[in-house]
Amino acid sequence: MMTMARERRLAEIFVEVADSLVEDFDVIDLLHRLSARCVELLDVSAAGILLVDAHGELQIIAASDEHTRLLELFALQHDQGPCVECYRTGAARTNIDLTRAETTAAWPRFARQARETGYVTTHAIPLRLRNRVVGALNLFQTGPHRLGDDDIALAQALADVATIAILQQRTLEQSHVENSQLENALTSRILIEQVKGFLAERWNTSVDDAFAVFRAYARARHLRLSDLAARIVSGDFDTAAIPAPAPARPGDHHG
Secondary structure, three states: OOHHHHHHHHHHHHHHHHHHOOOOOOHHHHHHHHHHHHHHHOOOOEEEEEEEOOOOOEEEEEEOOHHHHHHHHHHHHOOOOHHHHHHHHOOOEEEEEOOOHHHHHHOHHHHHHHHHHOOOEEEEEEEEEOOEEEEEEEEEEOOOOOOOHHHHHHHHHHHHHHHHHHHOOOOOOOHHHHHHHHHHHHHHHHHHHHHHHHHHHHHOOOHHHHHHHHHHHHHHOOOOHHHHHHHHHHOOOOHHHOOOOOOOOOOOOOO
8 A cells, every 4th residue: 555545544544433432332343344444554464353351351352354253262262372462461462473483382273273274474462551451453464574663553553543442432440331341342242243143144155244244234224233233133123124245256255
């Protein structure tokens, strides 16, 4: 992306985020958009965002695609990987070569699974406000290109925006507000994952395509993703009202 075009796009994205920070905004939709914006602005192939719940356990809250979501879930299940370490230390881990023996030795299961997914480089950026860390942003690359200092600074800025969004511009000292905001987001994420799988099976399409159509339908009607998902799960909404995604054309690739 050329410098001027990238700066213009970056300004647009921060305006987009600022416009989203209204009362009762849809934090999950915003974090999914931020994951996609990371892929757009940085030289990375995928991005994922992890949040800590009230019990101190990390949970996957958003990802740019389903492969990355499953990889992040794998990392959490095995309690290893740069994102887990980044959250615990509060320090960024960048330009990690997943093909190096040292990386495999440090995180054997995660490194192997990441390579099998097609990634060779990863980065972990803390979601931090002052001295408190609420999660981490993970970036993945399918090539060995290193991220420079400017890109790392931009990734941290996007992570900071995500942190503000999660906390709804409230201070972390208000722990009851923090826990409520995070728990609501994490509970909503479970409902949305159920709906993604249901729609993908109903339409015989990929989970990514099903989620894209679900999000587009909700946003066009100013519905919160979690509210629409809850109605679908409870049987209070006829999913036939959501137009099915167009069939994939030969040669199309998703993931």
